[in-house]
Amino acid sequence: MDEVISVRVESLTKSFNRGSEKIEVLEELTLNVVSGEFLALMGPSGSGKTTLLNIIAGLDIPSSGSVTVGKNIISSMSETKLASWRTRHVGFVFQFYHLLPVLTAYENVELPLLLLPMTKAQRKIQVMNVLDLVGLTSRIKHLPGQLSGGQQQRVGIARAIVTDPDLIVADEPTGDLDSKSADEILELMTILQKTLGKTIIMVTHDPRAASKAQRILHLEKGKLVKDSRNFSYVSGNVAN
């Protein structure tokens, strides 16, 4: 079967100046991510993982090179266009959940939908669907402060997928969770990839989290040093 490229990164360079010193965060990085792939980005701190993730997600602008997600060359988009593009095409999962503390679980998940031309009824159906998927329909009226870390992260995931994006990016999604909650979140992400066919790019330091991915990229000093297939992922799923 032909593989469809979901994310295409070409000769990507990102640098910034600290005083008179020029710091190269990413150097001539080229990468393709296939549609429906679960990719883990690993590497030591300062290797450029999060910067790469931010650029792919349209949160940062490359110094040179291009990034294409789906059919959109996002590296040349304006900030306003990028904002609109992100709403429809990218879902974000953060390490520290970053839910708005004044809004309930339901309202946090509804937030991105408010930017789309949808009626209240349509929004409600979509929000309840994703909250059902993450198993939180009984917590819709709870504020983030009334939820556990694992539950907050599940709300975060529901918020990320509520607009039905093609691409989900996750920055250390299990970094702030205990192992049980981390397993639940990773399981959920696996379901998103396998059942809903989402492309997932996840930054992690945790080898156990990375083991859930199909493919693992290692970055060091802004360069891609290793691109490996996770065969245990495949065999594990076959066995399942």
Place this chain on the structure above:
Amino acid sequence: MNKFEKYVLDILDDPVSLGAVVVGMIIILGMVIFASSYWFYFRLMFLNLRRNIIRTALTSVASIVLVFVVTLVWTILWFLNLVTSEKAKDFKAIVTERWQIPSQMPYAYEASLAEGSPANEGDYKIDKNKDAMTWQFYGATIDPEKKTRDNIIFFFCMEPMKMTKMMDGMEEYSATQIADLEKLCDEMVKDKRKIIVGKERLEAINKKIGERIKLTSLNFKGIDLEVEIIGSFPEGRYNQSAILNRDYLNDSMDAYNRQNPNSRHPMTNKSLNLVWIRVPDKEVFQKVENQITSSASFTTPAVKVETASSGISTFLDAYRDLLWGLRFILAPFILATMALIIAVAISISVRERRKEIAVMKVLGFTPAQVLFLVLGEAIMIGAFSGLFSSFGTTMFINNVVGGIKFPIAFFPVFLIPLDAIWWGPAIGIGTALAGSFLPSLSACRVKVSEVFARIS
């Protein structure tokens, strides 16, 4: 016509008030449409303000206090501006002594001045029964042994029936209040010893309606009068004033002169202080002014004719520095302080929420939407505090306190105009926009990658 109908007509007559009302309506309508169409934004703004109730409450209280002060200051300036603005039609003019303050003219001038001194065919003749009023000032104490500020009464001596027709400020009273005053005036005509005294003056001299008092004159030495208090003015600018039938003063002076044929009263030829005349337009005013000033009848002393607004302006010259300070230092300073208070509150709030703003941008909120949210929060505080303050100030000062007691020129008290209810939200929204502009700009410029880099 009731008070509301009169208020509506006043607004329709005044382009500034009409503009303020239209702008106010548009803002309110906009807020209603916004709240119903973008309920989520409205709710989010409200929730964000509620998350630090103490800060929001303190900012609101500061705004309320400052709007209160600005409303008081602007009321005085607004009123003085109103009375010193030249009117084009149906306005009053004052005839006074040309070279001396206070003006003291012979009473003999009255008959001709009140008609505009028509001497030739074609001259304009004022209907003195309808469009002219004389004022003679009579100051007296009720305790000649111990003259204090509290036992002195200052009277406008005039024809009682002219009071409701010619005196300024009568338009502030309702039709019922005017009718009651006219009944009192009628009694004053029937019995020239009857007087009307303002509420505060009555309280100061510790007398009640129905009491008879003996007046010992301060400026008409030897012309002491016995009077009966039959009523008071409605709450407002005449709280400290008193009205006496001029006939009583003039008859008493005549009697004095008859009893003392060899030493006429020193005020005999100085008892007329002002003559008010009403003219239909500027052309007539100039004509009447020319008739009076060119008349040989008014040379010793000479007289001058001014529009009422010009006369009041001249009188207010003594307060020029004070008014300048109110207008150009105090009011702008307060507005700037309000903007700064809101700026500080919103800046702190934005700084605290940089992470949340970054998350919203990640989710797809554009910089303009973030700007709108932050500005909206400031506007909510400003509009609410401003409306609450101006409405509360107007109701409290006018209905409880009885006006702003700031005696300046011959205006002892200032009532806050109903227009002031619009001033509050306008000041609140204006200062909120000015104060929150930079913090909002800073919020919409939040760089997502930098915020998250700092967190990680």
